Amino acid sequence: MLLVLPWFIAIYARVGRQFLIGSVGEDMLAKVASSQETHGAPPGLYVLLFFATFFPASMLAGLAAPAVWAVRREPAARFLLAWLVPSWIVFEAVVTKLPHYVLPLYPAIAILIAGAVESKVLSRRVWLVRGVMWWFLVPIIVSIVAVTGAVIVEHDLALLAWPFFAGAVVCGLLAWQLYDEDGAERAFVRATAAAVLMAFGIYAVIVPSLEPAFPSVALAQVLHDADCQHPVAASVGYEEPSLVFLAGTTTRFTSAAGAADFLMEGDCHFAFVDARQERAFALRAEAIGLRYNRGPRIDGYNISIGRPITLAVFQSVGGS
DSSP: OTTTHHHHHHHHHHHHHHHIIIIIIIIIHHHHHSOSTTOBOOTTHHHHHHHHHTTTTHHHHHHHHHHHHHTTTSHHHHHHHHHHHHHHHHHHHSSBOOGGGGGGGHHHHHHHHHHHHHTTOOOOOHHHHGGGGHHHHHHHHHHHHHHHHHHHHHSOOOGGGHHHHHHHHHHHHHHHHTHHHHOHHHHHHHHHHHHHHHHIIIIIIIHHHOGGGOHHHHHHHHHHTOSSSSOEEEEESOOOHHHHHHHOTTOEEEOHHHHHHHHHTOTTEEEEEEGGGHHHHHHHHHHTTOOEEEEEEEEEEETTTTEEEEEEEEEEOTTO
8 A cells, every 4th residue: 555655646646747737827817818709707797797697686686785794704705705805805706707606606696685574684775676676678779679589590489488478567666556555575476486487488488480590400310310321420610519509519710711621521521501501612622633522501590699600511422
């Protein structure tokens, strides 16, 4: 055992050093110094996102804040604040920002709010209490935006979602109007019901109807319908991560020339080429003598960069 122990220590030391250099030194510190994957944002973004991503409980955060500050020296509160505050400051300071980075901090906020609610020490300052009005306003705004999006993208009124949105608005109205009379607990239950109804309307009705917003589904269907075994694909100008999940982990993100070379590798290869790079693909294909079949053109919306996109589908021919 004593002879083996130094060997294990040496291995773990080496692995730990590589982890610190690679993961921390190159990846994390790079995110601190500059934005990666076009996800840079100034400090304060997470505070703004908190009110949307933690809704409807986020409306109680301001009401609980004075009570939390009053008990900040108590052991339980100190533990939760030590969990929350330093990490939040670090995340705000990091240039690269994504909404899910701060999710591990939300349980601490939830416990602090729950403690204030249970102890009935939520603030009664008028300007803070007025914040619960958002339990009513958010369902209205979200409903209008969701239906408008369905009309713009799919030219559909999404009537099936309207009852869910109407129920959400009613629940939000009751949560706001009866907050003082029934207390925070019952009001929050109504606000939660409003959030659930909104989720049904958006994710069960609106989102599935927005087919152009998800070109990855149509592209994956091209592979599924292919008259060959084990189809693989390369994508040019469209790097939405959902394409990898739907089309397979063998999917490549490459250039127009790279897509032509990819088709040259063999049969049952597909290339999804952004229309703006189609000419470059054709020139490269001609230069290397590539034979290919043209497939359908798929019009959609690239949600990663927020603009419409047209993708041409090309298939290799007989191991050319």
